[in-house]
Amino acid sequence: MQNRTYTAEAEPGDEVTVAGWVHEIRDLGGIAFLILRDATGKIQVKFEKDEMDEDLVETGLGVSRESVVSVSGAVEEEPRAPTGVEITPESLEVLAPADPELPLDPSGKVDAEISTRLDNRTLDLRKEEVQAIFEIRAEILRAVREYFREVDCTEITTPKIVATGTEGGTELFPITYFGQEAFMNQSPQLFKQLMVGSNLERVFEIGPIFRAEEHNTPRHLNEATMIDFESAFIDHHEAMDVCEGTLKAAYQAVAENCEAQLSLLGYDDFEPLDESFPRLTYEEAIERVNATGEVDEQLVWGDDLSTEAEKALGEDIGSHYFVTDWPSEIKPFYIQDHDDDPDLSKGFDLMHPRMELVSGGQREHRYENLVAGFEQQGLDPEQFDYYTKMFRYGMPPHAGWAYGVERVVMTMLGLENIREAVLFPRDRQRLSP
Template identity: 50%
Template sequence: MFLLGDWRRTNYSNEVKPEMDGEEVILMGWVHSIRALGKLAFIILRDREGTIQIVVPKQKVSEETFATAKKIGKEDVIAVKGKVVANEKAPNGFEVIPTEIRILNKAETPLPLDPSEKVPADIDTRLDKRFLDLRRPKIQALFRIRSEMLKSVRNTFYEEGFIEVNTPKLVASATEGGTELFPISYFEKEAFLGQSPQLYKQMMMASGFDKVFEIGPIFRAEEHNTRRHLNEAISIDTEMSFSDDRDAMDVLEKVVYNTFVDIYENREKEIELLGIDFKLPEKKFDRITYDEAVDIANSKGVEIEWGEDLSRAAEKAIGDEMGDLYFITDWPSKTRPFYTLHDEKNPEICKAFDLMYKELELSSGAQRVHKYDLLVENIKSMGMNPEGFGTYLEAFKYGMPPHAGWGLGADRFMMILTCQENIRECVLFPRDRQRLTP
């Protein structure tokens, strides 16, 4: 219920039905379009749930109401009190004839872009004026699906007995010892924006919480400029005690599958509005090893030497062969961070996995090293100083259980859920190499 002086919104547009013929309603929103035809005006009012037709016939409304209707422009914010009139010829089988119209705020003209989508705009213009772009029904549909995705992810975690946590985003050192960091001034010290909650997730495993998850921002100072990368992103992270890489993959599979189901069942309107080919995946995803992935790439003429990370061309070749969702497991140890557990029988490979959608990496995870001495040895072997990981390493001295986990990029996940080619479409205010505003 929206309070405005002596008026309260009674309904959103989708709540008004032909069966309400004769009932009084109060509607509030933006003027999506207006047509004035002499003694008759048609106003399409848009709110977050859709649009509704307001018909203003001069002979049936007060002079003041008709005069107000004539003053209205596109994207003005208005409130309308009126009666529902069933009319088979009207959109959705009814219209509203106002008894009073209030202009709550005027929009300047000309508009920087057209929220009614009649005049297209390029993505840079749209992002520059994102507040207007977000009024577009198709763009709102994207973020309704995003909201459903985050709700579904949380529900699955809660159903599986996970505890939600929030870890710091201001950190004293790199998560993985890398150089792709955003340094900041933190009083008299140097600090960084967190690349990942990885070290904190692992420290939580020493706390006895057993299973935790976090949905929050991560920051990567990578100088890329692609349709699949951002410098600020939302990551869905989890860590599980007394678990191995197979357990972690099972949970990831469940989180992703349940999200598809929930969107399919709860966001039919948005799927239809976006015109996307939304289909449910198989409940169990295919799993191939790194060795098998390399064989596929080589068989398609993309040369990959064992031990290399997969190139874009290799990912494309493998994705073409594998299809939608699949895991790549058993990665070469040298391609993974220091906290990844090596295979007991063959230390050249580790208990790591990636979840792929065609050629797009969605998630990366592994079973972690849980022994202090081995962790210190791994840090040194990668040319880093264990002293830089003091508080993290301390958690491994006093009883750290075996554990595993993963991180899933929420924005990339949205790309595949909504069939978008550019990750910026899936983020309210994207941050990339060129864009720091709005």
């Protein structure tokens, strides 16, 4: 529709054609209103029954809610209309009638279970507050990519069909690949590392990852969108700087460019992340958790942070924070240990007060140490030969991290369930749509 005008751009005095969904019809007797909704908002269409063509009135007021119509006519100021303007229609065309029985009410007046919403995502996304979540998600991705380019990263795409998983055989979905066994990749980890050994040096990727985790919780997904970063010639401290930079860029961009969306979601006072993220060592973190008195069992060195511990620490700190220098044995083989204390790794996590967001660290770039690390974790280095052998030809020191965009959306917007941050989530029960 070459000449279609968005409702938000219809100005008094214009002759326009608008098109969208029938949000509501209010019939007051001699006068009636059709509220038409499109991606940009809503506009009132006025029907003065006695003064207008009978067929036009009949079609316009007889159409069912959520049908798609286009309306042509003059835009006039009307202070009593919801947006201050209204259209007096000269013509109206029904482009796609809707069944009067809808499986979900897009006006949001009737609450729906998350499961019904996900089964009917098309209708669910006609609610402007749901639309707002996904517009904010898109803005986060845009801002993060822009930040990556500012710090000299090249965008890469690594394969999603792989012969071996990043961390061995667990949590992988098997594929039949022309008669061979293969898997859907659980992380670009090994591939992005191979690229920092090339002239690209510093790379990012935003793409899907697949984890056959049995969890079915409000914060886990079996398919997620991962933001991955990896760079040669930096250590874990500099990797944390870049990580903090991307998140701050995302919050800043959302604050600047998504005011309307934030307002719909109840954030009239959304604040960018101005403060530096505190960086605690793992040792400091467990001491601080124990000092809160909020955990049933005191943590001892070597324990992972439980959900309960994360919650206690998050409430105590009240902002994003890093935890560094984790025990080596709870970090994967590709994380480098401190040379002067092999029990201590150069891995880090970035935590939001509600949950873990990021895993990262300085990587082991020395061939012998890397192969020894595989063996320590019970993995067969031969299976990863395509990866390890490149470490024999000049692999620079490097560091990186990854976070799922869904958890960023979820924590930024205070969503209860991570499924609200994904158009078509995949979990143990849900494979369709």
